[in-house]
Every structure is written in structure tokens, then in C-alpha cells.
Amino acid sequence: MSIHVDLDLVALVAAIVGLGVTAQFLAAKYRVPSVLFLIVAGVAIGPEGLAIVSIDTSGEALSTIVGVSVAIIVFEGAFRLEYETVRDAPRAIEWLITIGAAMAFFGTALTVRLLLGASWDIAFLVAALLVATGPTVITPILAVVSVREAVATTLETEGIVNDVTAAILAIVLFKAMTAQELAPRGYVFLFAQRLGMGILTGLVIAGVVWYLITQVELPAQAAPQTARLLTLAAAVIAFAIADSVFSEAGIAAAATAGFTLGNLDLPHRESILRFKQDVTLLVLSFVFIVLAALVEFSKLLALGVAGLAVVAVLTLLLRPLVVFVSTAGGGFSIRERLFISFVGPRGIVPASVATLFAIRLRSSTPPSDPAGADLLLGTVFLVILVTVVVEAGFARQIAAVLGVIQTDD
Template sequence: MNSIALTVAIVGVLGIGAQWLAWRTGWPAIVLMLAAGFIAGPITGLIDPEAAFGEMLEPMVGIGVALILFEGGLSLDLRELRHSGDAVWRLATVGVIVGWVLGAAAGFYIAGLVWPVAVLFGGILIVTGPTVVIPLLRQANIQARPASILKWEGIVNDPTGALCAVIAYEYFRRVAEAPGASLVEVVPPLIFAAILSGLIGYAAAKVIAYLFPRGAVPEYLKVPVLFITVIGVFVICNKIEHEAGLVAVTVMGVALANMAVSSLRSIHPFKENVAVLLVSGIFILLSASLQWEELSYLQTSWRPLLFLLALLFIVRPLTVLISLLGTSVPWNERLFIAWIAPRGIVLVAISGLFALRLGDLGIEGGQLLTGLSFAVVVATVIAHGFTVDIAARLLGIKGTSRPGLLIVGSTPWTIALAKELKALKTPVMVVDSSWQRLGPARREGLPFYHGEILNEATEHNLDLSPFQVLVAATENEAYNTLVCNEFAHEIGRDSVYQLGESVDEDDRHALPPSLRGRALFESGFGVADVNERQSEGWVFRKTKLSDEFDFEDAQEKLPESTHMLMLIRSGTGRLRFFTHAARPDPRAGDTIISFSPPAERHKDQVARRAQRGGGSSPQPA
């Protein structure tokens, strides 16, 4: 027990530590996790997962992969297919066949695998790993359509690749037992098992969608019930056929995501946290389980290197370009999709599983799959992880690079703020449910969205990816709090702001600070405060800092009653706000945006300063 507990603790520290380091450095997290596991396992012998967990290791990894695929399925909305459905369908059908054939040929002719192992590995290579693809796309800020295609392909093809590996394995198993067996005897039963598993997953989703909104499950039990249901569906369908459970949980996730179960929104933060923990733990466990003898093939032969090069520059590009022939996807997006195909957990997990099973059938070369699959993961993640941004720039499919501001509520104050940000080339969007209130935004030529920000349809009609910060500034403080609380899990609690400071604790009508967004302005100005000053002629002022003109100089030059609102960080364009709880650290090159009295009042203040100081003061910029 001590050994198991220590192994779990070390795996947790290494996995989350690698994730944190990836966040700090911008490096692909999977590379750091693989390195951490490899150092802790084969190199130092600090942990030995197989010795610690024994026969429990395989089912633990299997259930973890199932939960990850289910979580990925919950992020797939069928309405995204309006713009990318044709490409996704082609990649999930034609792409599977072409990729399987080319991958098997490369395994046999280049890697030197025997045909059974090459065919099985070619099926596994279809997967592209959503746990790696989605963070890469988020990191590189890719445009919506290519990002959607890659996300859908990664999640849909994961169970498809597992099913292809099962088909290959079952065929060679039947041949070993009864020479002369044909594909006709093997494939139809497996396809039927996959369809049956998908129906079971869909039925489970329908049951959840029926029970949750009707109060049949209390709120505190919804997450446990959902996760246990996923595990149960996975295990039951795996009894029907090996790895058919992956098909079932993926279908279950996609079905639930498109059944408009409102109560599922409350579990999103929890499921995302669980996914991070599972991804981190599984990668550490699998890489720490590697044995030196499994890597000897990679060290003593030139074939693996050529195989990896063929996979990167021949197999994947040809698969995508052939699949997307005749579609409406532009060529620059096709080339980008053809290059990006990092592999992840499912490839390693399934390869390790079938390596053992091939050995049981007496097929030589199965033991090579484990080391080769890790080589594929490392090569593709490094190649694609460090070039995704460069490729996107060269092919012209980068999204908005500067962080943007989403403003909820069209008022004179928010319109004035949006004009200042637009002048500074910062992406900005004004959202309001009233067409009349949006009139000033239309007249000023500001980007706007007419609709209810809390409506579910807004998620599909408005691309929120360019906006990393939200400011809720409508006339209704409770509504502003509701908006901030709703978007806190998506944008981040530290990136949602609203006007007004939390009411005194003795006030029974106070809104809990845990629900509110961060309060704008150090003074805690409310909606009425800024509207009153706006009517008095207060304006926003921009001040650029430099080595010779620092923040203290700017404060001296601006009117005495000026209130600092935010700064725009030099280079990155990151938005940092002055709040009642914290203030950013201004640096040379930053641009300060302040809310100041009108020019006439400022002139009076300058005159009073001059009288007190016996001289004149410089005019503000």
C-alpha cells in the first residue's frame, strides 16, 4: 500500500508539475509529461507502475481514456458541422481508409514490421489525439473552421482507430485459429458490435437527459451518476467487443452535448479538471512503464527514423489531401490540416494493449509497437507543437493575435471605451439584446452583436475565441453578476469584470463576492457613477509610458481626480485592469487608459497646481 500511495503521489506531482511548466514556458505539455515519466521510470527507477498496480494498470488506463473521450465528446456541437461537416465526414470515412492503407504500407516497407503488426499499427495510427490537438489549437489561436475540423477529427477518429485495430487483431486471431478465414467472417460482426455499442451510448445519454432536468437526481449526485454511467457503459460495451466501449462513450458524449441539458453546464469545470488529471496521470504512467528493451529497436536501426519522416511528410499529407478533394475547404486550410496530426494517449494505450495480445498469438514483432508508438507521439508532438504557430502564420489562418475585450451592455460609457480600444487595434465587441441601445455602436462603426449573451444560441452565433477578457456594464448590477458568473469558467474568474463594488456585508441584499466579477476601478465605481461622470463630460485618455516617462510622471500629468482603468501590455497586447483589489505593474511601452474629468475642469486644476508650485504644469497628452 505504501508503494502504491507513493506512486500515485509521484505521478500526480510529475503530471501537474509538467502541466504547470508547460503553461509557464509555452512548450507542449505532452512532451514535458513524457519526459517526466521517462526520467521517473526507465532512467531513475523512481517508480514502476506495473509493479505498483499489477493487473490493475490496464483497466485503470482504459477507464481513464474512456472518460477523456467522453469529455471530448461533450465539447462537440453538431451545429459546428454547418461549416466543416463535409470535411469531417470525408476525413472520418475516406481518410480512415487511405490513412490505414498508407500507414500499414509504411510500417511494412519502411519500419520493417511483419504484415500483421503493420496492418494493426496502421489502424491505430488513424488517431490524432484530441488531448494534444485541442491545446495546440488553443495555444496557436487558429481560425474557427480548420480548428473545428481538427477537433472533430481527433475525437471521432480515436474510437475509429481503436475499432480498426480490433478488426485487424480479430482477423489475425481467427486466421491463427482457423487458417483460411476471410474478412467477411470477421468484419460484419465487429461493425455490428460497434453499432450496438453506439446505440447503447446514445440510450445512456437519453436516460441522463431525461432524468437530470426532472430532478430525479439531486444536484450533488449529478457528477458521480454521470461518471459512473460512463464507466458502466464503457465496461459493458467492452464485454460485447474489445474497445467497442470507446465508440459508446464517444457517442454518449456527443449525444449529451446536443440534447440541451442545461444542468450539464454546472459540471463543465469539474469534468475539465478531471480530464487534466487523467491526461497527466496516464501519460506519466505509460511513459514510466517503458522498458529499455522496448526501446532497443529505436536505438539500433535506421528504419524507425525513416518511418517517422514518412508518417510526417507522406502518410498524413496524402491522407488529408486525397480525402478533401472536391470539398469547399480552401487550399491553405487543407495544407494546414495535412501537417497537423499529433498523436496522444489513445495511440500509446492501444498500442501497449495489442502488443501483449499479438505476443499471445505468437506473432513476432508485436513488442516493437510500444517503443514505436512512443516515438510517434514524441516526434509528432514536437514537430507539430513547435511549428503549429509558424504554419498558421505562413498559411494565413491565424485568428486574432491580440487579446480582445467583450463588453456586455451598450451605454455611452461602454461605447466610449470601445472606441478607445478600437483605436489601439485591440479587438472589441459590444453585446446587447436591445437594437436601439446598439444604435451608437452602429453609428461609430464598432463591432457589435445583437442578442442575449446568456442565450445558448450565442455560443454558436458569436465566435468568442478572440476575447480573453469580459466586462459586464449594463444598468442592472445583478445581471452583470450573472454574466460574470456564467463566463467565469470559460474565460477565467480573473478575466471577468463588472462595474460596482460588492455591497457591505451587513447589507442583506449584497451579492456574494464569489459570484461577482472583479470590480473595475480602484474606487469601485458603479454603473450610476460612470454614467453620471460621462454626462458631465468625463473622457478616456491614453498615455504611453516609456523609460523617460514612467507611471508616476503620467499620474502627475493627468488631472488630480483621474481614475486609472486599465493598461495594455506592450508587445502582447494583454489587458490588465486597475481594480479595488489589485493593480498591475506598469512598464515602459505600456499604454494606460484612464477615465478623467473634462478639459475645462482640468485647466482649473492645472492653474491651482501652478499657484501652489509657483510655476506652470505641462498639459496632458
């Protein structure tokens, strides 16, 4: 029996991995967040460039690849979050993930409704996707921009928590939008259902992995490698189990498992962390390049001046308002509050979920809302593209101008 190998697909994967490693190398050399180079590489091989990658070449595997990749990325970010650091962090974190998130949600929906003329369904769906700043983008920024620990913790925690809740909120709204039969209590139930399933699954998987690492005796030379592989498996398995029960519960499961394991007394912790960071960089490179390759400039240009106005309102008015309200009396200087305000790029989760929603809206029979699908995808990708290129690409310069970079002295 012969085994058929798709050499074109192998070459494509090799090219994407090669571009990802190159982007990481350039990011380290020039001290610029890697996502900027990843976006450029993705656009270059996408339909707007060399047309090597398109939505057809990605096929239905896109959502699966992105889902598992995001699980690994979110797990790694949550693993590095220490409970004591979060507990002792400024009150700003609590406000950013509650009051701030609510302000961002309703403010974004109103902006999209007024400036783009979207239906309320689409406006709220866009708002849910754009509530969160992405840990997939924040992490590379903080890797090259050294700021005070309280500032870094606030940005990372906001990104991880809001990424989870925003993804669940978006899937609940989409379900309600397509079913058209949910009562108000139904929204709360669906949200709690997915969040609860994710947290429960994450805790169980974390407990199993902790037991295997700490209670099962292994040869000394095999123990570090086994610990690394078990933690990687924890991210993927927690995501797969929870997501197979309720869509989008997997992200909450991965975050819970990562945070729980990261705060348990694990042997070989530093080895695990270094391994996870390396895997995350590779996965981050792959997913960002593929998603950037799916950007169609025609859909972005179709939004016109109104689309740019939406981006301006969200980044220059709404985000600073949310941050300044949330950080009032939180121990941050004005310069630090401005830095948090102007470093709020969106990441992979909204891009992947928006792509999934758009495909479903177009492919239903008859199509549910093809015009709404284009507006949804165009708006989300435009905000991601601008915030990643400007806010992530120039984060170090923004920090330098505001004088918030910490020195090693």
C-alpha cells in the first residue's frame, strides 16, 4: 500500500515555518514585536501577494488548526501568570475585565452601528470579537518592551481573561443571531455553560497532569522531557475535551489548565516554561502567517473612510476612555496609563472566530447574511491589521516617547 504525500502542502508548511522563524530572528535583531513581520509575511504569500495561500488551500482545517494553536498560546500565557502577582496587582485588572470590558463592548457596538450602518446583530458580534486585546500579540510586545511589572501584568491578564470571555460571548451571540429564539436568560445560560465547562475541564486536566508529574516515579534522565510533553498535552487535551462538548469552551479550559499548573509546585518548571515558549513562538508564527494570508484588501477597502473612522474611534477614543476609567486610583502614572491605552492590539482569536462566522453565514442555505458576513470580516480584520501594525509594530517607540521603559540599572 502506497502512502500519498501532498508535496505542495509539505512545501507550503515548510515555507510558512521558514518565514515564521525568519520573522522571529528579525524581531530579536531589531527589537520589534514579531507579529509585525508575521503579518507582512502572511500578506506577501496570500491572495494579495504571491497567492500561495488562500482560504481554499486552508480548507475546513483552518478553524481546527487555529483552535489548537490558540489553546497552546493561551495556555502558555496563563502558565506564566502567578497567582500572587495577579492578587497583588492593581485594582485596574479587575476593572478592565469587568467594567472596562462592558464599556468596550457597548461602545464598539454603537460605533459600528452608527458609522457602518450595520444591523444590531452584526454590530454586537463585531463588538464581542473586539473587546479583548490578544495575548498572542501582547506577549511578543512585552518580550521586547521592558515596562514596570504592574503594567506588564495588567496588559497580560487583561488579554488572557478577556480573550476567553470575549470568545465565549461571541459564540453565544452568534448562536442567538442564527437561531433567533433565545430569551434574555438564554444568553446568560449559554455563557455560564461554556465558561463552567471550560473551567471544570481545565481543573481536571491540570490535576491529572500534576499527579503524573509529581507522583509517578520516572528515571531521572526522562523526567524533564516527560514533564514538558505532559504540559503540552494538557493544553491540547483540555481544549479538545471542552470544545467537543461546547464550542469555544476549549479556550477557557486551556487558560484554566495553564493557570492552575503554573501555580502548582511542579518540578522542572523552568525547563517546562522554556519549552512552552519555544512551541508557542512556532505556533504563533504559523497561525499569524496563515490568517494574514487570508486578508482580502477588497473587503477592507469596501469599508471606505467609515472603516478607518471606526478604527480611529476604537483606538484613540474608546480604548483610552476604558483604560483611564479602569485605572483611576490604581497606582499608575499618566504616562503608564497612556501606554496601556495605546497598546491594545487585537489578535488571533477574533480573526479566527470572525473567519469561522463569516464562512457559516455565507455557506448556510440560503445564505443567512452574506453582506453582514463581509462587513463582519472586513471590520474585524481592519481593526486587527491597523492595531497590530501600528500599536504592536511601534510599541517600543511608543514606550520610549512616553518614558515607561525600565532599564536594567
